Amino acid sequence: MDLNYTSEDLAFRDHVRAFLAANLPADLQQKVRKHLRMSKDDYVRWHKILARQGWVAPAWPVEFGGAGWTPVQRHIWEEECARAGTPPVLPFGVNMVAPVIMAFGNDAQKAHYLPRILSCEDWWCQGYSEPGAGSDLASLKTTAVRDGEHYIVNGQKTWTTLAQHADMIFCLVRTDSGVRKQEGISFLLIDMHAPGVTVRPIIMLDEDHEVNEVFFDNVKVPVQNLIGQENKGWTYAKYLLGHERTGIAAVGRSKRELASLKKLAAAQSKNGRPLMEDPLFAAKVATLEIELMALEMTVLRVLAQANTAPGPEASVLKVRGTDIQQTLSELMVEAVGPLALPFDPDYLEGAAGHAVSGEDDAAPLASHYFNFRKTSIYGGSNEIQRNIITQMILGL
Template identity: 70%
Template sequence: MDLNYSPADEAFRSDIRAWLEASLPHALRDKVLHHKRLNRDDFASWHKLLGARGWSVVAWPKEYGGPGWNATQRHIWDEECSLAGAPSVLPFGVSMVAPVLMKYGSAAQKAHYLPRILDGSDWWCQGYSEPGAGSDLASLRTRADRRGDHYVVNGQKTWTTLGQHADMMFCLVRTDPAAKKQEGISFLLIDMKTPGITVRPIITLDEDHEVNEVFFDDVKVPVENLVGEENRGWTYAKYLLGHERTNIARIGQSKRELVFLKQLALKQTKQGRPLLHDAVFGAKIAALEIELMALEVTVQRVVASETSGRGPGPEASMLKIKGTEVQQALTELMFEAIGPQAAAFDPAFLEGEREHSIAGDDDAAPLAAYYFNFRKTSIYGGSNEIQKNIIAQMILGL
């Protein structure tokens, strides 16, 4: 793969950079760059702005409203958005359920849901994990019993990210309890306003309401909301997880955070010199930057193979492992660079209720919450231990 950008690529980059400079609201940019928390309106307004140009779905083909960009253009877009401080487009609709609908959904499902995902009319959440069925997802117990023209769903999901805002959930349910555990699962689209659904917050260590548990009590779901065939949901789930794990790598975001880390290390001093110039700490940053560069090349290869029509395979597990390791290492080195000041914890400042941190260092104030929040990345999307098993089985043949 030729990793040199062509003149056309560089012109494309210039156009994207100019558009972001003119269109990205400064208040939103500052929230992202300074690690403050984003609310529903922040994500929704940015998605709507992008959707008007078809840029909320940059990996979609033109037939579904995407811009038709190639792998290099999408990589440039991701990098420039991240460096500019643009929020990520939430993946649940755009890059998780949408590819499943495109490949396995009915014509009616595509016609109804895809335009609403593109323009942000529907906010989606993921109904996969359950108590006792996280990494071993095939052990899920939420039931869906067919009764005439609808299913009746009973059970519980957990760790449902931003489910408190969701209009729709794509959900794995057990439709044949007598079948082997991977063979009795179906893929349902559930309206979150349906009677019988209860969403309860889970407040995480950083005092944020990002995840939830969701309960289903005789929830009626129309049969037309079944994606594909009954009891084939495991096939669709694996397809979705491949796309999720590719996106989890977050190359652009990690490159932006590497810049932030270097800036922190320049501000901090050790024995009268910038910490960045300390041999030991500088070596840690250099090693991490090399890891990120190697990861970026691997992402480009995987995305290019998707462009040629081959879906992500076990390589997605490699991206998930290394991507999340790099993200966690970045937060660890930020913490190390700041030292004791990074322990300050100021939720009111993170929520935008206070202009400046009570600790006196606005760059340091978010780092404790940021560090703890990123402990989850090696677990969600299938824990890294599970990804290593996938690689061992599918690549090494063990």
């Protein structure tokens, strides 16, 4: 793997930078850089800007609407988006269910769902975790019983991110309880507007409505919404999680946050000197930067394995990426100290002309810190990922 960009790669980077400079709305950029909350309209607006350019799903095959970029170009794109401060393209449709539909769905499912994901006509959410079935996902209890041309779905999902906005949910459901638990699971696509679907908010410590409980009470789901074969959903779920874990590494975003950390620390003083000149704090930042550089090299190695499904290396990326993200949030709070204490939801919502006491850049950092405690849990907890690494890479 050549770690140096070619002249073509550099020209591509310049092209991306010019596009972002011309098309990224300033209000969205400010929200991202200041760690303010994003609305549904914010996410959809950016998604549609990219869709018009044909860049919303660069990792997709060209025949389905992908950009036809090389792995290095995709890395450049992610890095430049993070540097510029773009909102994320939400992964549930583009990066999670779409690869499963492409790999295991039938032609009718591909023709119907993929264009709607590209255009953001459908907003997707993920129906995996349940009360009592999080890291041990195969213990899920939501059932789908075949009744003619429909499945009747009953059960509950939890921690369902942004389900309050969703049109569709991809769900793991139990279709056979008489076999080993991994072998009786199927992968269903369910209309969130169907009768019997109820969404209840889970309000977090920072008063944000990001996650939800979703209940299914005798929900009728057409058999044609089954992906692949009945009782083979565990295979499809693992395939999806590999794609999710690779994306969780978020190297570009961490590089942007590292630059913000250095800026924050330079503006704070300790014993009359900038905090970045304090040897102990500077050593923490330097260690983190080295770890981030190593993670970036690992991501590039994974990307270079073109046309292969993510394997156990996705678990490595997930563990190291989330460890780094959490350390960044910790060091930001450490850098600003008491200035991170003010909590004002109106400011976090981006209310016009609204300010808090203290430094505006510091105001969202405590909320940001607490929110990022989740990263080592979602997508499969880091403890589970270490078990996967032990078994599949070390052979233990």
